[in-house]
Amino acid sequence: MCDPLVTTTGLTVELGGNPVLTGLTLSVRPGELVAVVGENGAGKSTLLRCLAGLQPPTSGEVTVLGAAPADTAAFWEQVVLTAEEPAWYPGLTVREHLGLVLAVHSSPRMSTAAALESFALTARADAVPASLSTGQRQRLSLAATLLRPSRLLLLDEPERGLDADFRPRLGALLEEYTGAGGTVIMATHDPALAARARRLSMVPA
Numbered sequence: 001m002c003d004p005l006v007t008t009t010g011l012t013v014e015l016g017g018n019p020v021l022t023g024l025t026l027s028v029r030p031g032e033l034v035a036v037v038g039e040n041g042a043g044k045s046t047l048l049r050c051l052a053g054l055q056p057p058t059s060g061e062v063t064v065l066g067a068a069p070a071d072t073a074a075f076w077e078q079v080v081l082t083a084e085e086p087a088w089y090p091g092l093t094v095r096e097h098l099g100l101v102l103a104v105h106s107s108p109r110m111s112t113a114a115a116l117e118s119f120a121l122t123a124r125a126d127a128v129p130a131s132l133s134t135g136q137r138q139r140l141s142l143a144a145t146l147l148r149p150s151r152l153l154l155l156d157e158p159e160r161g162l163d164a165d166f167r168p169r170l171g172a173l174l175e176e177y178t179g180a181g182g183t184v185i186m187a188t189h190d191p192a193l194a195a196r197a198r199r200l201s202m203v204p205a
């Protein structure tokens with residue numbers, strides 16, 4: 001049995017004096033696809049932020065890749081957090097944005113052409129992000145996330161803006177990622193996406 005990639009022990013977070021997470025204990029193995037589910041305000045995004053080291057626990061412990069999350073190049077080489085929409089370069093096309101990701105990673109997981117195809121962006125490859133629809137921009141964000149090499153994806157509502165046809169494709173792409181040994185922890189409100197994963201149900205504290 002391999003060591004867990006992510007653990008939380010007694011993870012407690014208070015925000016604005018209110019409890020958000022109370023004593024959460026979690027263990028995620030390499031290659032797992034985990035769906036964090038629960039109503040608005042249950043603390044899903046807060047958990048992801050803790051795992052990314054962006055939200056310090058009030059008490060308890062978090063380990064990612066065997067150590068506390070650290071805001072270091074070595075950590076961010078292995079971990080990707082997608083939450084809010086990234087800032088795009090206004091003058092660069094979809095293809096050029098993906099090319100930029102390729103340029104800074106020595107072992108990309110796929111070619112630009114494959115990423116465009118996988119994320120149904122081939123027809124929009126020469127468009128700038130501002131001219132894309134919300135769902136197309138979300139597909140670009142996910143393409144950039146899955147193009148680069150990583151060991152852990154922390155995805156906050158990756159289904160946001162995606163149409164009903166593309167959502168199962170996203171599920172298949174995430175399963176491909178975990179099948180190759182990557183680990184995904186995603187907050188989601190999509191029951192079909194969650195059904196493909198180990199579910200971690202959260203309730204407001």
Ligand SMILES: Nc1ncnc2c1ncn2[C@@H]1O[C@H](COP(=O)(O)OP(=O)(O)OP(=O)(O)O)[C@@H](O)[C@H]1O
Nearest residue numbers: 015016020038039040041042043044045046047187
């Ligand atoms: N900066 C903050 N200050 C105070 N309270 C906050 C802050 N950020 C979040 N909260 C509160 O923490 C709780 C959990 O928020 P969080 O965003 O983690 O929930 P969520 O499960 O991701 O919700 P959603 O499904 O709406 O995205 C909510 O009650 C929210 O109001």
